[in-house]
Amino acid sequence: MARNGLISRRRRSSDQLDGSDPSPCGSEEVHVLAVDDSLVDRKVIERLLKISSCKVTAVDSGLRALRFLGLDEEKTAGGFNELKVDLIITDYCMPEMTGYELLKKIKESSALREIPVVIMSSENVLARIDRCMEEGAEDFIVKPVKLSDVKRLRDFMTRDVGDITRSDEGDTTRKRKLQESFHAPSSSPFVSSASSSSSASTTPSPSPTPSVSSSKPIAASTDFDFMGFFSTRVKGDNGRHVDDSDRHLNCRKEEMVG
C-alpha cells in the first residue's frame, strides 16, 4: 500500500472516515501542479484552479515540474511526492520537454505514477489524444481551458470513491471521466477503499456509466461519446478545428515516429 500513501493522505482518510462527499471548499485542499510554457495560459489556469478551491503551483517547463516533484534527470529511481501533489495538469506542446514526455516520466516513476495527469492542448487530434490516454493520462482538455473543464476535474478529485460506480450525469458531450482510464487494479487509490465498487469495476457497463473498467481499451469504446470527442470535433467552433500543421514543433516529433 506504499504507493497509495503517496497520494494526499489527508484527503484519503477523510474519504474513509465518512461516506459523504467532502465539500469542495473543505479544508482538504487539492494541490495541483500546472505546467505550461505560456505565461498567459499559466495565469489563466492558475486562476481557474484557485477559483475552484485548489492550491496551485505553476511552473513553466516539464523539467521544472520534475524538479518540483523531486524527480530530477540525474535520478533514475527515487523521487518523492512529499509536496503531496494531487493532480498534474500540463500543456502538450512545450519546448525541450513536451507534456507527453513529462507524462511518460511521471508514469515511469514508482513514486509518482499514481498522480493523475491531465493533458491540455490546442490541437484536437485523435492520435495525440489516444497516445496520451494510452500512456496513462487521465483526461485530455482542448484549449482554451474553461471553468467547466476544471470544475469537472475538481469534482472528480473531491468525490467520494463510493460515487465512482454511480451513474454520472450521463452527459455524453463531456470529455471522458478521469476514472475510466484508471487501468491500475486494486492499487488504485480511487478503487481500493471502496470494496463495494470492486465488483462493478469488472462488469463492463453498456451504458455511458463511468464504471472503473480496467480491461476495456479506451479507443475501442464506442458506446459513449469518447471524451466528448465527437461533439467537440463536429462543433469546430471557436477556432477549435483540427490544425495538424505543427509537424516540426517539438510536440509533433513523437507523432512522426511510426
Added chain:
Amino acid sequence: MDVAQLKRQLFEYTTLLFHEGFLDEQFTQLQQLQDENNPDFVVEVVSLFFDDSERLLNELAKALDQQNTDFKKVDAHVHQLKGSSSSIGAQRVQRVCITFRNYCQDKNVEGCLKCLQQVKHEYSLVKNKLETLFTLEKQILAAGGSAPM
C-alpha cells in the same frame, strides 16, 4: 455621464466587440473569473497578452527579415501567438494565426509577410478596443458604480 449611462455604453460596446468577432466566449470566461478579491484579473491577463504579443510580433518581423527564412521558427512564434490569443478570446487575431501557419507550412514568404501585416493590424485593433473597454470600466468605478462585470 452618469453611471447608468456609462454602464449602458459599456454594455453596448462590449456587445459590438463580440458581434464583430474581436472577442469570443473565452473573454467571457475570463470575466467570470474576476471577483471582488481579484478585481483586476482580466486587465492583468490581457496586459500579459499585450506584452507577449508585442514580443512575438517583433520576433516574427526579425525572422521574416532574414535571407533564409527559418519557417520552423516563424511557425513556432505564430503557434504561441495563436495560443495566447485563443486563451483571452482575441478571436480575429487567432484566426489570422491559423492562416499564417498554413503559409509557414507551405514555406511561402510572401504569404507570411502578408499575414504578419494582417496579424499586426488585428492585434492593434483588439488592443485598442480592449483599452477602450477598460477605460469605460474605470470610468464607471470612478463615477461610483460597482464593478461592471
